[in-house]
């Protein structure tokens with residue numbers, strides 16, 4: 001015979017009267033938990049509604065509605081004239097939720113898949129919400145022509161009711177055509193719009209490429225240091241990721257050939273190596289294409305920020321030299337517009353298109369048809385090109401101000417690297433201070449540079465800060481850099 005639940009048993013229930021969770025919900029949750037973790041046993045009698053109401057200082061109606069809810073969910077049963085009892089049917093089936101607190105490690109390794117275990121160690125950091133100054137890769141959101149953009153979005157909501165439905169799996173035809181024009185004008189690429197698949201940012205393109213083209217244990221050559229989130233994808237999908245060093249010409253092809261097996265995929269950022277900023281030489285580009293052709297490897301060209309080159313014209317993409325179709329060109333609007341637009345694309349040989357579309361159907365289906373139409377019109381009207389031109393000038397100025405300020409305030413502690421492209425500079429740290437320590441200390445002062453070492457697989461060759469300049473207003477740069485100098489100089493004396 002199971003004993004009736006006494007007041008003592010329920011005395012651990014503390015009602016939080018200031019909580020936004022209604023009182024009846026707090027009581028319901030508590031009773032459910034007691035039943036699931038075995039504190040209340042099958043057939044055990046619950047206190048009468050009157051008793052419990054008195055004990056908890058709530059109305060009887062509240063307790064009645066709690067019991068009715070639990071009866072309807074099957075946790076308890078009401079027996080006319082006898083009271084309310086924990087359901088018998090739960091006997092033996094109740095998953096016993098351990099009440100002891102698991103350590104984080106036990107929790108991770110006890111419950112998660114191998115994939116999730118792996119990803120828990122990822123160094124990739126999402127940049128959501130407000131962003132502290134100098135965080136790399138952040139565009140000048142303060143200068144985005146929001147009103148103008150909103151007109152395009154508003155028009156897209158009125159032009160066609162089907163924009164409110166699921167979009168085309170490949171992305172809207174119109175946007176794909178706008179992107180093909182853009183690639184011809186600015187990247188020297190002759191691409192049929194049929195080869196363009198719209199994705200939710202470059203990151204989704206990496207996921208799709210990996211799932212469509214890679215098998216478990218396939219070799220992937222990946223730039224080292226390199227883009228962290230892309231590397232995580234290749235590894236999660238089962239790739240044997242081989243870290244290829246960067247030399248003065250870009251991805252060190254001779255090193256990779258000598259040290260690693262023939263790759264299925266080669267991940268590279270030839271226009272502006274992420275994070276070192278090197279542009280791949282023409283010789284290296286040709287050699288890489290030749291190698292990929294001979295070995296039937298696929299090259300992923302991540303062209304994430306090539307719009308921003310401050311001297312001369314942007315170099316044509318690696319893909320523009322590819323005559324045999326071994327390059328999968330990935331572009332994104334996260335840098336050229338704003339990250340939350342969540343639109344990127346991948347240019348794939350037509351023969352693979354169907355497989356990519358089917359894979360995309362599984363991974364998030366389509367982007368917003370409204371955003372696709374707005375973006376397409378924004379591009380076709382020249383607003384996109386105009387915005388890029390403005391940002392190029394702005395970013396160049398922001399870069400110059402940052403370099404001057406570093407020279408004035410930090411020359412004893414940082415050696416900034418000159419750069420003619422992109423949205424960040426590297427600044428090597430003198431005197432052996434670790435970049436991770438510098439990053440953490442600067443973060444306390446509201447400065448969010450990233451340590452170069454997190455981009456490395458294995459030990460870092462350099463200790464440097466990656467300083468994004470594109471998202472920091474000119475007027476605040478000198479003051480921030482002066483603060484940076486004080487923080488870093490204190491570290492110097494501590495070491």
Ligand SMILES: Cc1ncc(COP(=O)(O)O)c(C=O)c1O
Pocket residue numbers: 137200201202203204227269274302304331332333334339343344
């Ligand atoms: C090297 C590189 N590639 C691509 C991306 C863009 O990713 P997404 O388009 O998914 O925002 C980033 C963003 O930080 C990046 O640093």
